[in-house]
Amino acid sequence: MLCPRCSSNQTDEIKFCTFCGANLQAVREALDAPEGKKFDWSNTWVAEMFMSGQANEIRKREMERQLGITPEVKRYNEIKAGVIVSCVGFAVTVFLYILMQGIAANARPEDAAILTRIWVAGLIPFMVGLALIINGMVVSKKMVEIMERERKEPKTLEGGPTPRGLRPADTNEFIPANLGSVTDQTTRHLENAERKLNR
Numbered sequence: 454m455l456c457p458r459c460s461s462n463q464t465d466e467i468k469f470c471t472f473c474g475a476n477l478q479a480v481r482e483a484l485d486a487p488e489g490k491k492f493d494w495s496n497t498w499v500a501e502m503f504m505s506g507q508a509n510e511i512r513k514r515e516m517e518r519q520l521g522i523t524p525e526v527k528r529y530n531e532i533k534a535g536v537i538v539s540c541v542g543f544a545v546t547v548f549l550y551i552l553m554q555g556i557a558a559n560a561r562p563e564d565a566a567i568l569t570r571i572w573v574a575g576l577i578p579f580m581v582g583l584a585l586i587i588n589g590m591v592v593s594k595k596m597v598e599i600m601e602r603e604r605k606e607p608k609t610l611e612g613g614p615t616p617r618g619l620r621p622a623d624t625n626e627f628i629p630a631n632l633g634s635v636t637d638q639t640t641r642h643l644e645n646a647e648r649k650l651n652r
Contacts, residue, residue: 539582
């Protein structure tokens, strides 16, 4: 075996280099050990295919959280996509209208009736874009408000909302601040309560 420190040639039986004292046994174990960590199938696209819908949704939310994609950012992206799709739909509608008017001018009358109506196909992306805008401004806004409300609600250890209960007692009404001992005040409080019961 070749020593990695001093490059001297050593026999395979010795544990330490005879020239520099390097631990050759540790070097042998490192070379014989499997490389790094084992391959993890759960981090591949194959595992994503077999994930349940809920597990996939949890993983998606975790990735969005790590990337900083909040519900508000998703809402704005949806509105932006709606504006882009609507503009493209409008442009396609205008383009098809002008193009088909030119083609229909040189076509037979029965074909011209069909060609002059092809521009309606451009209304499909226009309407899809309008739907995205409306969804982003109305529905997604409500979803963002719900998520914000859930995030701000205090949670108990079990993860649910905190149960409603009685407010803590105001101990100032029982013990005046100007007196010394706690036990004196407790005794006086009990005596006052006893007198009220006897009346």
